[in-house]
Amino acid sequence: MALQISATNPEHPALLLALPWHLPLEEWPDEYLVPLPRGISRHVVRYARAGDEVIAVKELAERPALREYELLRDLDRLGIPAVDPLAVVTGRAGQDGDPLEPVLITRHLRGSQPYRSMFETTMRPATMHRLMDALAVLLVRLHLAGFAWGDCSLSNTLFRRDAGAYAAYLVDAETGDLHPRLSGGQREYDLDLARVNISGELLDLEASGALHPSVDPVEFGMEICARYGDLWQELTRTSVYPAGKYHYIERRIRRLNELGFDVAEMQIQHSSNGDTVTFVPKVVDAGHHQRQLLRLTGLDAEENQARRLLNDLESWMATQDDYAPGDPLAARPEVLAHRWVRDVFRPTVRAVPLELRGAMDPAEIYHELLEHRWYLSERAQHDIGLDTAVEDYIENVLPKARETLEPVTPE
Template sequence: MALQINATNPEHPALLLELPWQLPLEEWPEEYLVPLPRGISRHVVRYARAGDEVIAVKELARRPALREYELLRDLDRIGIPAVDPLAVVTGRTDAAGEPLESVLITRHLGGSMPYRSMFETTLRPATMHRLMDALAVLLVRLHLAGFAWGDCSLSNTLFRRDAGAYAAYLVDAETGDLHPELSVGQREYDLDLARVNISGELLDLEASGTLHPSVDPIEFGTEICARYQSLWQELTRTSVYPAGKHHYIERRIRRLNDLGFDVAEMQIEHASNGDTVTFVPKVVDAGHHQRQLLRLTGLDAEENQARRLLNDLESWMATQDDYAPGDPLGARPEVLAHRWVREVFRPTVRSVPPELRGPMDAAEIYHELLEHRWYLSERAQHDIGLGTAVEDYIRNILPKARETLRPTDG
């Protein structure tokens, strides 16, 4: 069987052909590899460079490689946070003509970290709670979309900083299945696997001495279930309100939006006596603030980053002379938003020297600067202004934090 490359982008096969497919992945020369931290995997995984892109290459049998490739493409189409599938390479043989395993190729998720790299320095319990929040949100999103993971764990997840919190991304979809809707049993099976896997991974860290002494691995494994159930209940519960209290429905929708979820449609039923209204929201995937920021500014950010940037944008718009909500003569929000990007966001981010940024993207840098401005303003008991905050951040914060901004640190 001849070498065959199935790719999502027609430009990728030509770039991928330059890689040494005649060698087993664990024997690839260093010249092809990119030294990035790798998580634990049942398969051989390497990071390599293809043109200007860094790719993750995973070696596995042909059928599961093709299946996982298609599953990741399906998740991408429905907007689930997962690694981006690029290609599958099949029909590999070594120099003697002996068959080699196929490989699945995904795009490296910039700024992301496997959980073991984050534990190279002992994480504080508060940081671990944020990781559990991110993983619970990811699992809920998958289940809302009808995806049964089958192997939820820290090892199969990548984490990116997201405005002081973390965003979780699915890495391994090999055991997953996509359905129109999941049963309670399917969700509970996934949740039980998550509990067992996470407790086991934390016990391994405890044995290696890299787990904070106050963290109980069993309790943390149980906590992921509690966080999941709380979020699932908020997103799917039926509410009964007094008739005429329509603002209660609006308040519920806003609360769902604040969690980062959209309401695609609503089922509203009036009681036969007219005294109550039953409201059942149909919640779709997270990303309310992401989509709003992208629509207004063209900036693509994580959900928490987007929420923070939108707050700053709204505050800035309120100071503009031509901002008059509801006035047809006033500037439209889209016009002001693009002015904010041009006059505030970009100049502020560019003022931070590239050599001090580490893996932080532009949205995370801007969030950090807003946080520092708030801290300095609280200390000074008045708004010190963004410019002053940027200067102090560059002079006093970034040089000290440079080591902690490396991808291998937590």
């Protein structure tokens, strides 16, 4: 069979043809590879460069490769945080003519880390709690979309910094299934697998001496269940309010927005005697602040980053002479937002030298600068201003962290 490349982008096959498909993946020369941390996988996985992109290449049988490729494309259409599928390569053969396994190619998620590389230095329990939060949010989003993961674990997840917290991305969809809706049993099965897998992974870390001594692997495995349950209950529970108290419904919707979710569809029903109103959020979409930031500024960020940037944008708009909410003659929010991007956000980020940014994307850099501004202002007992914070951050913070930052890869 001749070499075949099935790709989402017509430009990718030409870039991928330059890679040594006649060699087993574990024998690829270093000149093609990118030295990035890899998680544990049942398959051979390597990071390579294709043109200006860094890609993850995974060897597996043809049928599961094609199936995972389509599932990842489905998750992308649903807006679920997962690695971006680029191509499947089949018809590979070695120099002796013997067939080689096909490969699935995904785009490297810049700035992300597998959990094991995050434990190279002992991770504090508070940080581990944030990882569990991120994984619980990911699992809830998958289940709301009707996706049964079938193998939820730390190993099958990538984590990326998100304004002091973490965002979790699905990296392995091989065991997954997409349904119109999941039953309670399907969700519980996924959750039970997550508990067992996470406890086992943390026990491995404990045995290697990489786990904080105060962390109980079994308790942390249970934590994913508790955090998932609280979030699922908040997103799906039925609320009954007194008739006429419609601000209760608005308060519930606002609470969901604060958690990062939009109510896209709802059901409101009056009782037979008219005394109460039943409210059920029927469709809940994640990414409330992401969508709001993207609409206003065109910036694409993680949810917590977007929330932080929106807060800074609102504070900045309040200082502008032409900001007058409700005045039809005042500048529209979109106009002010684009001015903020042009005059504040971009110049601030560009002030940070590229070689010092490491794996941080622009939104994370801006968040770090806002945090540093707050810290210096608290110490000085007055607002020191963003420009001063940027100078101090570049001079005193980034050089110390430079050695631990991931090398810059072309975007």
